[in-house]
Amino acid sequence: MSLHADIELRRGNLHLCAALQVEPGETLCLVGPNGAGKSSMLQVLAGLLPLERGRVELAGRVLDGGPRGVWVPPEARGVGVVFQDPLLWPHLTVVDNVAFGPRCQGRPRRMARTLAREWLARVGLSDECFTQRPAVLSGGQAQRVALARALAAAPSLLLLDEPLAAVDASGRTALRRLLRTRLFEFEGPRVVVAHQLEDALALADRIAVLEGGRVVQCGTAADLVAAPRSPYVADFVGLNCFTGNCRGGVVDLGGVQLAVVTPLEGPVSVTVHPRAVSLFRTRPEGSPRNIWCAVVEGLEPTPDRVRVRLGGDLALVAEVTPAAVAALRLADGGAVWVAMKATELQVVAR
Amino acid sequence: MHAPFGTAVVRAAWIPVLAIAAALPSGCQRAAAAPRPARVFAAASLTRVFRALATEFAVRHPEWPIELHFAGTPQLVLQLREGAPADVFAAADESNMQRVVRSGRTAGVPEVFARNTLTIVTARGNPRGVRELADLGRTDLRVVLCGPHVPAGRYARQALRRAGVEVRPRSDEPSVNSVVSKVALGEADAGVVYRTDATAAHDRVEAVAIPAARNVVGGYPIAVLRTGPNRAVGQRFVAFVRSAVGQSILGRFGFLAP
Amino acid sequence: MSPVRRPLPGVLALVVALGVVFFLLPLVALCLRTPVARLGELLGSGELRDALWLSLLCSLGAASASLLLGVPLALWLARSGSRWCVPVRVLVTLPMVLPPVVAGVAMLLAFGRNGMVGAWLLQFGVALPFTTAGVVVAATYVALPFFVVTLEGGLRALDRRHEDAAATLGAGPWRVLCTVTVPMVGPSLRAGLLAAWARALGEFGATITFAGNLAGETRTLPLAVYVALEAEPDAAIVLSLVLVALSAGVLFALRRQWYPGP
Numbered sequence: 001m002s003l004h005a006d007i008e009l010r011r012g013n014l015h016l017c018a019a020l021q022v023e024p025g026e027t028l029c030l031v032g033p034n035g036a037g038k039s040s041m042l043q044v045l046a047g048l049l050p051l052e053r054g055r056v057e058l059a060g061r062v063l064d065g066g067p068r069g070v071w072v073p074p075e076a077r078g079v080g081v082v083f084q085d086p087l088l089w090p091h092l093t094v095v096d097n098v099a100f101g102p103r104c105q106g107r108p109r110r111m112a113r114t115l116a117r118e119w120l121a122r123v124g125l126s127d128e129c130f131t132q133r134p135a136v137l138s139g140g141q142a143q144r145v146a147l148a149r150a151l152a153a154a155p156s157l158l159l160l161d162e163p164l165a166a167v168d169a170s171g172r173t174a175l176r177r178l179l180r181t182r183l184f185e186f187e188g189p190r191v192v193v194a195h196q197l198e199d200a201l202a203l204a205d206r207i208a209v210l211e212g213g214r215v216v217q218c219g220t221a222a223d224l225v226a227a228p229r230s231p232y233v234a235d236f237v238g239l240n241c242f243t244g245n246c247r248g249g250v251v252d253l254g255g256v257q258l259a260v261v262t263p264l265e266g267p268v269s270v271t272v273h274p275r276a277v278s279l280f281r282t283r284p285e286g287s288p289r290n291i292w293c294a295v296v297e298g299l300e301p302t303p304d305r306v307r308v309r310l311g312g313d314l315a316l317v318a319e320v321t322p323a324a325v326a327a328l329r330l331a332d333g334g335a336v337w338v339a340m341k342a343t344e345l346q347v348v349a350r
Numbered sequence: 351m352h353a354p355f356g357t358a359v360v361r362a363a364w365i366p367v368l369a370i371a372a373a374l375p376s377g378c379q380r381a382a383a384a385p386r387p388a389r390v391f392a393a394a395s396l397t398r399v400f401r402a403l404a405t406e407f408a409v410r411h412p413e414w415p416i417e418l419h420f421a422g423t424p425q426l427v428l429q430l431r432e433g434a435p436a437d438v439f440a441a442a443d444e445s446n447m448q449r450v451v452r453s454g455r456t457a458g459v460p461e462v463f464a465r466n467t468l469t470i471v472t473a474r475g476n477p478r479g480v481r482e483l484a485d486l487g488r489t490d491l492r493v494v495l496c497g498p499h500v501p502a503g504r505y506a507r508q509a510l511r512r513a514g515v516e517v518r519p520r521s522d523e524p525s526v527n528s529v530v531s532k533v534a535l536g537e538a539d540a541g542v543v544y545r546t547d548a549t550a551a552h553d554r555v556e557a558v559a560i561p562a563a564r565n566v567v568g569g570y571p572i573a574v575l576r577t578g579p580n581r582a583v584g585q586r587f588v589a590f591v592r593s594a595v596g597q598s599i600l601g602r603f604g605f606l607a608p
Numbered sequence: 609m610s611p612v613r614r615p616l617p618g619v620l621a622l623v624v625a626l627g628v629v630f631f632l633l634p635l636v637a638l639c640l641r642t643p644v645a646r647l648g649e650l651l652g653s654g655e656l657r658d659a660l661w662l663s664l665l666c667s668l669g670a671a672s673a674s675l676l677l678g679v680p681l682a683l684w685l686a687r688s689g690s691r692w693c694v695p696v697r698v699l700v701t702l703p704m705v706l707p708p709v710v711a712g713v714a715m716l717l718a719f720g721r722n723g724m725v726g727a728w729l730l731q732f733g734v735a736l737p738f739t740t741a742g743v744v745v746a747a748t749y750v751a752l753p754f755f756v757v758t759l760e761g762g763l764r765a766l767d768r769r770h771e772d773a774a775a776t777l778g779a780g781p782w783r784v785l786c787t788v789t790v791p792m793v794g795p796s797l798r799a800g801l802l803a804a805w806a807r808a809l810g811e812f813g814a815t816i817t818f819a820g821n822l823a824g825e826t827r828t829l830p831l832a833v834y835v836a837l838e839a840e841p842d843a844a845i846v847l848s849l850v851l852v853a854l855s856a857g858v859l860f861a862l863r864r865q866w867y868p869g870p
Contacts (some may be wrong), residue, residue: 046776048775048776054660073780079776080776089788100774101778422838426838427838428837431841497821497835499839520738528816536722537716539739
């Protein structure tokens with residue numbers, strides 16, 4: 001039942017060239033910057049976009065490509081898709097939207113509707129919505145219907161393209177929890193495109209990072225945090241990441257030199273947790289060897305801390321307590337002193 | 351896709367507007383300087399001969415300009431009764447002319463200036479063997495006539511009634527020209543039109559003559575109107591049509607003397 | 609959407625008023641010239657009944673033919689991306705700008721007894737000129753473009769991911785077309801049908817040229833108006849009023865289906 005995909009295709013500026021393997025009962029999260037090829041990847045898997053080279057194989061059945069150049073059309077693949085937008089059909093009632101899949105499989109109308117009602121109940125929709133048109137639903141409700149619609153067709157592979165993107169913040173937490181439960185019950189492989197770390201952490205067994213059409217890193221969330229392989233990955237998991245050349249315990253970042261503790265020489269990436277970045281209004285005395293002056297560019301509050309975006313010679317993020325924000329008058333902007341201990345900097349060879 | 355196309359159209363739309371705006375003053379001046387042409391309304395069956403008459407008139411009297419306007423006689427009557435300005439009206443029958451006279455728009459008594467007779471037309475070579483009016487009653491023939499309110503259609507029905515032939519036309523055509531073209535294209539096997547129409551279209555249709563005894567002779571009346579832009583020139587044109595020169599031109603096109 | 613309705617600028621409002629008067633005046637003139645005394649007699653005439661019935665029959669026939677021919681055409685034009693789309697679109701929309709009489713002549717040359725297709729059709733005993741079927745064919749030729757153009761616009765505006773969603777749920781191309789595409793372009797489809805029907809109802813030039821003019825067979829309301837205009841202007845006015853009332857009635861009755869809003 002596992003999914004093997006080895007995909008190569010060109011589309012505009014994108015040159016997608018990536019391989020994936022997802023086991024039954026496993027959720028793979030695709031993350032990456034806009035235009036990295038995440039949605040194209042799903043479209044290839046669903047049969048909505050043909051690949052140029054490679055192969056898509058689901059449960060031992062070749063769906064696309066391979067030595068004999070097969071192409072199975074989307075309607076014959078048994079691949080369920082939840083799109084970014086719910087894409088419910090406005091001319092059908094909520095129940096008939098969900099009953100569409102079973103109807104296509106030849107079930108009589110009444111049986112298909114019964115099945116649809118069951119699925120709608122399972123995604124937490126109340127009965128009074130069933131006979132209404134999708135136009136009256138909220139974003140979260142509509143996305144639940146879309147999930148029920150995909151699942152009611154009993155697919156053997158489930159694809160979700162940023163299922164939380166079109167849902168407002170208030171409905172997101174509940175929908176995320178629902179997705180988690182329903183994905184957990186689904187027995188086939190699942191591939192989810194996510195945009196936020198919370199979604200990936202909540203849903204994924206493994207995370208694959210796509211950048212410029214390539215998989216730059218694939219592993220568990222812990223793997224990504226431990227050793228992010230690119231600035232995007234580091235940023236995604238909330239770390240600062242710099243790349244430069246290391247020589248004799250000093251990394252040259254082009255303008256700023258960072259003292260590190262490492263035996264490595266040559267190109268490296270340096271990551272540092274935002275909490276390990278200290279800020280001062282006056283130049284600090286004492287132990288830290290990495291001290292320089294930066295400009296406050298913005299403040300983003302998180303539940304318990306404040307993330308401070310810093311510019312200047314080196315762009316990075318610091319995380320401080322709200323009390324520190326007040327004490328240092330960071331809201332006024334202006335110059336601050338930045339200090340990092342060499343022992344807090346993690347160095348990985350590139 | 352639509353937006354750039356749309357703006358181009360909007361921009362281009364100004365060009366004719368500006369052109370008309372620029373042309374307006376000059377057009378008005380020209381109209382004021384030269385005498386306004388007399389306007390002649392004439393029946394469709396007179397198209398060719400009136401063009402020839404107007405050409406000859408212009409050669410003789412270049413200082414008296416005229417304008418020609420052709421349509422089916424009933425249509426011309428309608429236009430005149432609704433106030434179309436014209437100096438001369440040449441109709442294809444008396445009854446239509448009388449409708450204009452009754453509306454009080456004529457400036458003189460209408461006089462017949464030419465006559466015309468009917469003929470049967472068939473496809474070239476007369477493949478269906480039509481020899482006389484009686485043949486038009488054959489059920490295997492598709493016959494078209496002008497509508498009963500068009501003069502040619504009324505005359506044709508008159509002739510057929512007199513010959514005791516019952517015809518069910520496949521269509522009431524709006525003018526003699528459309529009867530000729532339906533026959534020429536083979537949509538109809540036979541039709542009845544004026545002799546002059548058949549002569550003009552002799553390369554497309556074949557005429558089968560109707561003997562004088564059974565034929566209908568239609569008169570073309572002409573009258574000067576009081577509603578036109580230049581009645582004086584209109585009167586001169588009517589005189590020219592009725593003159594010996596005018597009559598010889600009419601004769602050349604197959605019309606009979608009044 | 610916005611709760612405050614901001615009025616149009618004054619000059620525009622004036623032009624709007626002028627425009628309304630421009631459309632209203634001809635109708636008012638028709639009504640004022642109506643021979644009230646003879647209204648009953650003229651409305652009851654068999655001629656009017658025949659023409660009315662024939663017009664309804666032929667315009668509905670043309671609208672149906674437009675539906676059958678137009679849906680595949682619009683789909684192909686909107687979707688195929690073929691390089692033949694541009695010439696075919698020009699071809700299909702040509703009757704919109706062509707004088708109807710020219711259309712009639714062209715149809716005679718093609719479907720007439722000696723025409724390219726007509727001569728062949730005649731072998732099977734099918735002749736279109738001077739028949740009611742000919743009226744429908746002529747009306748379809750001039751009405752179809754309105755349907756195709758409207759529907760193609762609707763198809764282009766449709767978010768194709770709705771069809772993708774249907775395909776991933778197991779719907780084959782036919783099912784997607786019938787259960788998703790066509791219902792979703794319903795408003796364009798209905799607006800296109802209305803436009804085609806209206807064009808067919810008012811068709812005159814191509815009909816009289818191609819199908820001829822015979823009471824009860826090919827004389828539709830517009831042709832009857834033309835004939836009556838020459839013989840009996842009073843009758844023409846009454847016939848015109850009937851045509852206006854019929855069209856206005858249908859437009860009014862279907863207003864909710866075709867156009868949203870008040």
